[in-house]
Structure formats: C-alpha cells, structure tokens
Amino acid sequence: MSSATAASPLARLALRFRQVRRQTLDLCKPLTPEDMMVQSCPEASPAKWHLAHTAWFFESFILREFAPGYQPFHPDFHWLFNSYYRSFAAFPEKRLRASFSRPGLDAILHYRAHVDAAIDRLMDSEPPAEALARIELGVHHEEQHQELLLTDILNAFHANPLRPAYQPTQSASTHAAVKLMRFLPFPGGLVACGHTGSGFCFDNELPRHKVWLEPFTLASRLVTNGEYAEFIADGGYRRSELWLSAGWDAVEQSGWRSPLYWTEHDGHWTLFTLRGALPLEQAANAPVAHISYFEADAYARWAGHRLPTEFEWEIASAGAPIRGNLLGADLDACTLAPQPSAVPHPTESAAQQIFGDCWEWTASAYLGYPGFQPLPGSLGEYNGKFMSGQMVLRGGSCVTPAAHIRATYRNFFAPETRWQFSGIRLAEM
C-alpha cells in the first residue's frame, strides 16, 4: 500500500474499497454454494447473505441517494437484504435468511459486481463528501461482515456432524511455550477516552471524554486454553459461588461445561477450529476463545483477579502499534485461530496480544458516551439502538481484518454470547 499512501484521499479510498470488496470474495473461496446457505445459530447468517447484505449497504445508503440515475440491481433486494434498519424499509425475519436459496450465488455475485461498478463510477464523478464518508463507512461495515462470515462458518461447520474444516492446511505450530503472565501497572488519573484525530471511527466511539481512573494493572497476555482447562478441572462449572447469578442460570439451563467448540471424549478435550479439530494439548498455550462474558467473569473470580473496564483497556492500549494475529490480505498467511503469545524480549514491557487473537471481554456495559449522538437518519440504527443488555469487548480477534481495528473500537455482545472469538485478559483486583 506504499504507493497508495502518496495518492489522494479519494484514490486511497477507491483502492481500499476494491481491496476490501475483493477480500470478501476471497474468504468465500473455500466454500461451496451449499456451505454458503447454512445458518446454524440465531446469531449467525449464511455466507451468501453476508455477500448480498454488504452490497445492499452500498446500494441503499450511497447509490440510491448519491448516484444520479442509478438503476437498482433488483427491485426487491432493497428490503430482502436489509438487516435491521427499521426506519428504512421492512425486512424479513432473520431466521428466514436460511431460505434464500434464490437468488442463487451467481446472482449475488452479479449484484456485487453491479454495485462495485456503480461505486467506482460514483467515485470518479466528484461526489459530495457525505457520499465518500458513507463509502468509507461501507468499507468498515464490509470488514465487520468479513469477520462475521468466518465466525458464522466456524459455527456452521461445527453444527455439521462431519465437522469439515474451512482451511484444512495447518498453520504454524501452536506449541510455543507459554510465558509468565505479568501484571503491567498503569497510573490512571483523569484521562481522555474515545476516538480522536481525523481517521475513521464509528459513532459509538465518540465523543472523546474525560474519565477518572484509579491506578490499575493489566495482564501482559491473554488467558490460555491450558489455564482455562485448570479452571474446568477445579470444578469451575460446578461452583455457583464463582458465577454471577445470571451466569449460573446460563450454566444450568444450557449445560455449559467448557467453551463452545470444546468436546470431551474419555477425558481428552478436542477443540474445533476453522482448520478442523485438534487436541487441546496442541493449543494449550493459545488463548482460550469462544467463551461468554459469564465464563470470563467466573474465570477471573476463580483466579483471584477481575476483568478490566473498557476505559482501562483503552488507556493501556492507546499507544500500542496496531499489529497482531489479525486477518490479513493474504488468507494463506492467516492463522484463523488464536495463537500463543510470543516470548517477549527481556526488555519488553508492553502488553502482548492487545490486537488480534481474541476479543477481550471488559467489565463495562455497552452504553453511550456522555453526549453520544447517533448518526442522523437510518444510519443512526447502526450502533445506538443496541445500547442495552450488552458488554463491551475490545481489541479484535484473529478473524478481524487488520485495517479494521483500533484502540478505541467498541465491540459489544450479550453476556451469554459464545460464538465469537472472545477471550480473557485479566486485571489485578
């Protein structure tokens, strides 16, 4: 991207648009049209729907409004591929997405090409700034759905009793030695949180505002599968005193006794990943993933620690370079699974695995920042209407596109959610 950096903002946006759009298709290469029909849990959508909905976003929020004479690809797609924008148009129930055998994959690919060409033309036509801002939003929206597509496919392949692998070829060994978990101190004080600067952010990262923090610590790395297995072995799922009341209800009602995608057979645990199943031992030093907030919270209590708040996390990560085990442009080079943290250089004092590997549950409920204003119009439904009953996660995961994450990024899920690549970073009490 070095040549692009010298280019105009518009040229850079055009390039990024094309790269991101192509990347979505690349992610589907290992999938058959049949794979792309599966919707295996209420949180998930079929891969084909992700392909269509991301095109719909550009068509509905940009082309219909800013591209004079734009001919929609299909008159029904405007409502068919709407996800949840109530103020915009009616939309089908989410569970019906599994019935969208028609339009077929070919039609959806044509839809994407149709939209891509129109966006290209629009960008060539000196569009208003708002159109460009929305294209940028659409690119980030597409990246969110890239992550969801992989998250959902993992669930789909896990639901299939044959347990096929998305990418059977093995990534680099995960046998790296686990290193000591250290707690890195931070002074706290009256700090500023929320996005700043001219780069892109979502509405829920604003406004930047002051927060008072007491001195705190943050673990140097994520909790590993091996450490989590000790929690299980110590009766973690049988000891109600370790759990929030709603968490214990979930344990009892859902029969949880391990992270999602763990299977026990004769005392041996197997993990299911996008690269297929593997014995726990092989991933013992990799971060535990696919746990709920309730499990993260119970683990922290068992370990004598706590989860950090989203503000502690943000302050601790504010200066960190955005690199890590994330989703890169070259799919073959991606791990597609959380990886053990590197053994740090002796002089290294920074936290590891800040970005990538696993989303990190924080102890903060997902609420609007003081003075929060959702985007105007239908786009205001993007983030704001979900500010109830959810917890904030930070840092991105191994399937988050590298260009998509930043220190102020707020992801959010209900506390019982487990299909995400979600894990644990501890703070000291």
Added chain:
Amino acid sequence: MSSATAASPLARLALRFRQVRRQTLDLCKPLTPEDMMVQSCPEASPAKWHLAHTAWFFESFILREFAPGYQPFHPDFHWLFNSYYRSFAAFPEKRLRASFSRPGLDAILHYRAHVDAAIDRLMDSEPPAEALARIELGVHHEEQHQELLLTDILNAFHANPLRPAYQPTQSASTHAAVKLMRFLPFPGGLVACGHTGSGFCFDNELPRHKVWLEPFTLASRLVTNGEYAEFIADGGYRRSELWLSAGWDAVEQSGWRSPLYWTEHDGHWTLFTLRGALPLEQAANAPVAHISYFEADAYARWAGHRLPTEFEWEIASAGAPIRGNLLGADLDACTLAPQPSAVPHPTESAAQQIFGDCWEWTASAYLGYPGFQPLPGSLGEYNGKFMSGQMVLRGGSCVTPAAHIRATYRNFFAPETRWQFSGIRLAEM
C-alpha cells in the same frame, strides 16, 4: 409397463426400483444445489437429505445385511442419514439437517449411484426373499420421500420472501365448473378392513379385521377453495363454537385465519403453489388443501356435516380404480396442485377424487389394528411408534406417486399439521 407385466416378479421389481430411483432425481431437476439445502419448518427436511436418506435406507436395511462384501460408500453415512431408527444407530437431531452442506450434492449423487449399482448386483445374485421384500419396502419408502420432497420444497419456496415457483409453467386450467356435491349412500354392516391379497402394504394396514359400520354417506367430491372461502367469510376462524378446544387454542396461538399458503391483500386471496402464486378465483373450484385436522373438523361442523371415519372411507373406496390427480412418471404432465373434479357423466355414481388431489382427513385416530404387529427389528420403528396423537388421512394427493397409493393406505399426521396437501371430504351427520 405393459412389457414388464409379463416379466418375472424379480424383473418387475428391478425395473420398478430403477424407475423410482430415477424419478427422485427427476423431481430435483428444477432445483439448484442451494434450493436443496433449505429446511424451512420442523416437519420438513432439505431435498438433498431426502436424496441421501433414501439411499441410506437401501444401504442400511438391505446392502449391509444381504450383500456379501458390500463396501459402504462412506463410514459416517450410516448414522449421518439415519432419520429416527433409535434401535439401529444414533442419529443427528433433525434440525441439524440444514447444516449438511457437506457432503455436497455431487457426493450424494455418487452415493446414490453406488447404492443403485449394489442393489442391481444384489438383485442379479438370487437374493433371499427377505432381501427382495425389503427392496420393495425401500421403493415404497422412496416414494414417500418423493412426496415429502415436493411438500417440503413448497414450504421452502413459500418461506423465501421472493416466492419462487418450482415449476412456473402453468398446468391445465383450473376453471372447470364446480359440480354439485352429492352424498353417496353406503349400507355399512359387518365389513372387513385392512389390506388383503399378495400386493405390498405397510405393517400398519394389517391385520385385516372386521369392523361394524352403521349405514353412512360420503361426499361425491372434495370441498373446494371457493367453499372454504365462504367458511372464512362467515367468520369461521372467529367462532369458537365451531372448533374443538385444542383447535381453537391453535387458532389463537398461531393466528390462523386461512389455510397455509393463502395470503390476503386488500380483500383478495392469493394461493401459493408449486407453480407459483395465483389468485383464489383461478383455483376456486379446486379442492382446498394445506389445512389441519382442526380446520377440516371445524369446516365440517360449520357445514352441518362431519368427517368420515377411516373405515367408512376404506369401504367406500374399496373397489375404486387407482387413478386420479397423482404424481406420474412424466413430471411435465403432472399438475402438482389439486384440481377441480370433472363433471361426472350422468350415469356416474361413484365418488370422485378418491385418489389424488388431497389427502383426506378422517375422524379416526391413528392406532394399531386389533392384533397389530410391527415389523421385526429396527423396521418395527417405521410406523408403529407413532401411534399416538395423530389422525389418519386417506387417498393420497397430487404429489403422491401413482404407484404408491391404495385404498387401505393409512397416512397419519398430528391434528395441527398443515404443510401437507391435506383436504376435506364430508360425510352426512
């Protein structure tokens, strides 16, 4: 089939096996691999699963037992495509069938070819009579799934908000004039019911046994959509006094106000069929279909009549030739929808639409006949274990293979079932 009738029983079975197996594939021609993934209601299965499960039946009940040296196509298919035979092997939850993107359609087609070749070889090798009896059972089993495949696809395409048609080309007009509904008298007495003769039947059609019937009548034809629309217009779905208590609960909880697949828009009703949507007026004289037992019962009460028992139906139909609006070998010639009854010849005294068009709800609960014995072994689960909470339907529908139906055939569904081609024949009080 005239040449076949002179052939040996084995040759006739071999021919029928091949024809039925081919017909299943023919039914899938209008479908894409994506269509064949959809499972849109708990009663339904994906079309691809029907393809696989019918092969599984031959492999599991015949080849594994009677074909020396038979190599199963895939070691996991034995449990993967088991439907509900608990005594046989574990099986996946029914709802998971929607996640079977792998094996892909190509693999399933190979599976079918593999099984077909092995059955052919087995039939060439002077197999024991039990093997042949099971092949015949497998053929009938396959025909049941042909009907289910079409029934399920109708539901799948109705779930798709775009409402695609399975066979868009229109069949012969359905504008035939409705004829008077007459009630044909039958003397009753001490009659024999249940299968007799050397032809095939299921275990639940046996033993043939005596039943006492009072004199009764049976309507000369099925109730039409137009007649059913009058019931609706007269407040049929709002008058609790017309309904069984459990039926009224279903009306209130499910919000029924018409048959399944009827949609009202500005006072006009549209029906959705395998040939797409059409205005009610065009199908006013065709039999009403896709109604529950509760609706059939309420309609009968509203009309001042009743539903016949399965024994009345069987006696009245005992001598009728097996012809009607059924699923034939030539798919293009099939109506795929219930059709108006022909205007009878003045001298005609027989009931019409006895076979085909719609399964006819009877007033009989599905129970074992006196002395009923299920088949031995796992095949005993085929019919017997469902003898609770279901009502008997008789006569087949427009998607029942013509060779599959007979007067003693007992179909059965829970009284709230609506996804079947199920309709109403009245009897006088």
Added chain:
Amino acid sequence: MSSATAASPLARLALRFRQVRRQTLDLCKPLTPEDMMVQSCPEASPAKWHLAHTAWFFESFILREFAPGYQPFHPDFHWLFNSYYRSFAAFPEKRLRASFSRPGLDAILHYRAHVDAAIDRLMDSEPPAEALARIELGVHHEEQHQELLLTDILNAFHANPLRPAYQPTQSASTHAAVKLMRFLPFPGGLVACGHTGSGFCFDNELPRHKVWLEPFTLASRLVTNGEYAEFIADGGYRRSELWLSAGWDAVEQSGWRSPLYWTEHDGHWTLFTLRGALPLEQAANAPVAHISYFEADAYARWAGHRLPTEFEWEIASAGAPIRGNLLGADLDACTLAPQPSAVPHPTESAAQQIFGDCWEWTASAYLGYPGFQPLPGSLGEYNGKFMSGQMVLRGGSCVTPAAHIRATYRNFFAPETRWQFSGIRLAEM
C-alpha cells in the same frame, strides 16, 4: 339410602343433591383457607375454586334459566367462576384462579348456601323436567369436582416442600399378599357399547352402538407398584424401544424416571399420598398410580402384553357390581389411595378392581361414538369439544364418588397426564 329408594324421583334427587353438596364441604374439612388457594400445576385448580365453580354451575345452567326471580349472589360471579364455556360468557384464564384470594372462603360458602337454598326452592316448585335433568347433571358435575379437588390437593401438598398429609391417619394396612395375575377370556363378537337404560349418563356415552370385537382377555387385577418397580429396575425408562415416539420425547424432555409422586433416596423409593409419604415396600401390592398413558403403554410392551380398548373394557365390566375402593360418604372410612386387590375366593372368576383404585388407561382415543350429538347450547361444550388428542380411561379411582361411576363412563386425558389416579390393566396380545 334404603328409605329414599321408595321416595319419588324428585325426592330422591333432592336428597342426593343435598348429600353431594354436603360431601364437597366435608372433603374440605382437613383444609385451611390457605390450602384452598394453591394451584400447583396447570391441570389443577384451587380447592376454593372448585367450591365456587360447582355452585356457579347450578346458578348458571339452572337458576338463571328456570328459577323465576332468582337473584344472583354476585353480579360478577357469572363470568368469574366460568371454567371453559366459551359460548356462555367470557372467563378468566385458568392460571389466574390462584389469584382469587377475594372472594374469601366465607363468601364462597355463602354463595353455596345461597345457591343451595334456591335449588331447594326450585325443586319444591314443580319445575320442568329439563330443570330436573340439569340438576342431576349438576350433581354429577359436582362429583367430578370432588374427585378433582382431592387430585389437586394431592398435587398441592406434593408441591409443598414440607409434604403435609391431607389425612395423616393411616388407613387399613396395604400389606395384603399380591395374588397371581390371571387373564380372563371374553368371546368378543358383535356387541353393543354405550349407555342404555333410564339412568343418568353423559352425552359422550351415547349413542349405544354396535362394535365388533375379536376374542380377548383382560387381566384379573391392576398392575402393582412392586411390578412397576421391576420395570424401572429393568431400565424401563432408559430403553427407547419400549416407548411410543411421543412417549420417549416426554421421558427425555420431562426427565421421567418413575411415576409422579415417587421419590428415590439412596436406592429406596418413597410414595407420596393423601395420607403422607410411605415406603414403596408398604404399598408394593397396591396398584401403581399417577402414570401417563405413555408409561402404561411402555409397561405393557415390556411385559409382553397390551392395553385393552375401551370397548373390551366395557364389555368385560358390563355386568360387574359397582363396588370397589371408591370415595364413600364417610370420609374416615375412605382409603384415599389404591389398595391391593383381595385374594379372590377359589371359585371367583370375575376381574377385580374394575371399579375404583385407579382409572385404567385404555388403548382407545377419545372420539365421539357414531352419531354422537353433544347436548344443545352451552352444555354441548361439556364433553364434545375435547375429542382430540386424548385417551379414554375407565373404571374410576379411589377418589371417585361411588355413586358417580358406571361401566359405560368415559374419562379422558392427554397421554402425558400424570396427576390423575391413573393405572394399568393389561390384556394379552
């Protein structure tokens, strides 16, 4: 009642009305007003509601229609204590009956006295025959609720963790030796079933009609707790092949592993009864009760037998004297629990326990007899609208009033029902 038998029919009805009404109050003597508030399962109602609803029946169907100038006790009771007569008046949801703290018990007792006095006056005034027929119906209705009141109180006291006893004093020992179960032969043939004669019956016992029966046998006594415990010990609740499909679903979903009111502790079973808890050993020879149709059916299959049809039962019981372990006028003399059958006299050839002890599940679905006509008007909802999804039980139980039962009496419950005193009589295959 010897003096009454010489009296006029009207005098006999008046006497019986008073006796039955008083008996209902007698049944409540062991209960506190607080006990009479409990509604511990969806099938049950609070005892106080039974007191009020039985008065409502007389007020609504008789006094309002036939008693000139009758002043209803309270303007709201007409809808408040309606149970399920939709054509009559709106009624509260059943579950709300637990909130009827007001009217208090005193008010309900006044309501009953008010209604009793008005019925007495009506009977003194040469009322029309229809009024008398309805009073007789009301008496039988009250007896049904006497049984329900005891059935519901058993459930209520079982729900209470302290497990109080309705009648703590012990009845006669239940240690009687179990006798051999014999199978008594019956010739079958073309028989007549349904009520005959001038005595009272419900509409669902009519019309008397012909039924063809093959020769059959019936067990000489009910299945005992001890025999049922063998079924449990033999894995009865873990062997799916013994169960109807819907029955196995119930086992898995509800976690059944014994009859309702059985509790296991360290390998020992305890039964909870209206006289409190007792060890299984003490009741080993008493009939098993509080089992569903599914359990009765599975037991019969395990034992190599079957359940009789309701017609077999009726023919076998047609001449039997109506005596047995039923609810008598003297509550202190009542057993309130199923009792072991007496050792028969060597010359005794009749079945025992035909009436009383336990309702006996039959293999017959609850449907209308040929030509069935419900009572006209709202009373038509009494029985007819429940003819779907239920199985017939025969013979009455230890809490059925002795004057209430007869050979043609058809009780009916959904196959999963367990709160009734329901048990098993076998027939040979």
Added chain:
Amino acid sequence: MSSATAASPLARLALRFRQVRRQTLDLCKPLTPEDMMVQSCPEASPAKWHLAHTAWFFESFILREFAPGYQPFHPDFHWLFNSYYRSFAAFPEKRLRASFSRPGLDAILHYRAHVDAAIDRLMDSEPPAEALARIELGVHHEEQHQELLLTDILNAFHANPLRPAYQPTQSASTHAAVKLMRFLPFPGGLVACGHTGSGFCFDNELPRHKVWLEPFTLASRLVTNGEYAEFIADGGYRRSELWLSAGWDAVEQSGWRSPLYWTEHDGHWTLFTLRGALPLEQAANAPVAHISYFEADAYARWAGHRLPTEFEWEIASAGAPIRGNLLGADLDACTLAPQPSAVPHPTESAAQQIFGDCWEWTASAYLGYPGFQPLPGSLGEYNGKFMSGQMVLRGGSCVTPAAHIRATYRNFFAPETRWQFSGIRLAEM
C-alpha cells in the same frame, strides 16, 4: 424518635428493630390469610413468604451464629425460607412459594415472635459488633421486603379479575396543578460518589470513588401520567425509532401499549393502584409509574431529552433532605401512590420528588464500583451476584420506608421490569 436520638446506639437499634418488625405486620392488616398466599408474577412472592423470609434472615445470619443455645423455630425453615443464598443452603424454586399453604399464617406469626424474642435477648447480652451490624442489615433487609410486599400485593390484586383495593379509602386529592418542568444546572467536575460517613449502607454503595462528570442538568420533577399519555397518543408504542432494539422487541412480544396497570376502555384510561382503580384524569399530574427502563428511555428520546446517569443523580441529590412521599410509620397517613409535586415556592431552586414517589431509572448499568468487594461469606450474595443485565434506579418510591432511603442507595432491576413503582426523571441532552 427524638427520645431515641439521645439513647445509646444499641438502644436505638433495638428500638428500630422493634418498630420495623411491627411495621411489617401492620402492612398486612388489610390482608386476609388467603391474600397472603398469592404469587401473581415471577418477580413477586406471597406476602406470607415475605413475613417468613425476613424472620429467616435474622435466624440464619444472626441467631444461628451469634446466639448461644438458640433453638431454631422449626428444623426445615432454614432451607424452606432461604431465597437465593446458594452458598448457604439449598432452597426451593421461587415459583413453589405459592404452594406454602403450610406453614399457615399463625405458624409464621409465631416464628416471627420466636425470632423477635431471641433477637431481643441477644441485644440484651452484649453481643459482638458483627452481630449488631448484621441486625442493622436485617432491619434494612426487612424494609426492602416491606416495599416488595406492597409491590407484590398490588400485582396480586391486579391479577384478581375483581380488582380489590388494598386500602380503599382515598388519600389526599391528586388534582394538584402540574408545574412547569425546569432543568436545574449542575457543574459536574471531578466528584466523589458512593457512600461516606458512619451510617448504614449496602456493600454495593462502596467504595466511595472519584467520577468525572461534564456539566449536566436534571429535571425539577418527575414525568407525569398526563405527559406520558401524550407520548402514547403520539404513537409512542408504535414508533420503533424511539426505542432501543431490545425495548422494541419487548413491545412487540409483550404487546405493551401503556404502563402496567393502565387499562383502556372506550378511549378512557384507568389506573389501578393500592387504593383501587381511578380515572387517569384524577392522576394526570401524578408521576407515571410501573414502566420499564425501555419505556423510560423511549419517552426521554421522544421528549428530546435523556435519562441521567446514576452519578449525575447522586451528585444532584447529595445534599437534599430525605423527605418526600415515602412509606411512613402511620399507614393511614401514607399515600401508597405517587403524588403530584408541590408547586414550589418562587425561590425554591432544588429539585422536587428526589426521594419517594417513584424509583427513577438511570442510564447506568448496575456494576460494581472500582474496588468493589462483596460482604464476606454468604452475605456476599446479597448484591454482588446480580451485577449483570440490570439498570440502576435511584431515590425510592411511595412504598419505600422513609428510614430506608438515601442519596447513595442503588436499586437495580432488569430493563424490562414493570411491576416496580418505577418512573422517569429527565436530563437535558
């Protein structure tokens, strides 16, 4: 209490113990034993259970631990009346409390007297400070249940179709003129929140900690029924754009179209209160109550405002005198319903209705303060394990005992909760 203020802390505690215990009984005077059995929604408990559980608290946490030789009143009560302390003893499912007809009310009153006498003796015996601290906690616990008792009885009487009144006598008129809602400014800054001083507080009010607040405003009074009726009339319950996504789901699934306890008839609204039903017009100027967080949030959005955070609320209320429309010692003088705010004196600048009338939903999720430590042992389950999925409410209501509330008090309920006396105070955007 003026004489008590001069007394020793122990004497004051002893007096307060006796007063609070007596007050609980006084609250039950309008109730019959039958009323005290009703449990009409999952959140509620029967009044009799509240009487028993509050005695259980003193017995279990104080007498069993600190009173040498204490004889428990009944060996089973220790687990029977446990509410939710998992680490302490097993406890019955909450829904079973409706089956506790035994022990009867008399027994529970004896239980209370037995416990009262033992606590009195303990306080006379120079108990350790921890015992006294727990007695104080028990007094506050009892006050919480006084409020719940009234809240639950309102629900119980609303469930009763006859809608009886707890206190039929009318309170002072609610016709007071509504005054202008002003927004009072607060400077914000780095403030301290959480309890301070030597008085009693719950563990969740600690530790006192610094919070940064931007300048904010707070409405001078609560939103009234009349104002809320305008929101309804303006389509508030039909406009999805006003609602959080989870709130809109609740509207659709629960069919909300007004606050709980409002009923519409021919366009006129009626409110049901502890004093019976009254027309909306009579309470138009009283604060709206019995609304969920979702409704409070939607109303605020509709009005162009927002809800305050719990910290804004606490800072604004920090100096306010603790008086208002609360539950006083003299039940006859209590309003038992939210009341219109007084017209303020022209020079009055403070907010009104800070304490009492309605709990005020805040925009803050219920989480632990930085450094939060639950009480040790089983008492740690009192508050801490509920810190997930709930929102904070502040200020107390008309049924909160006056001595129980303070500015730092944190109440908490799930956002869909409506059976509480919960209302709205706005803040400017």
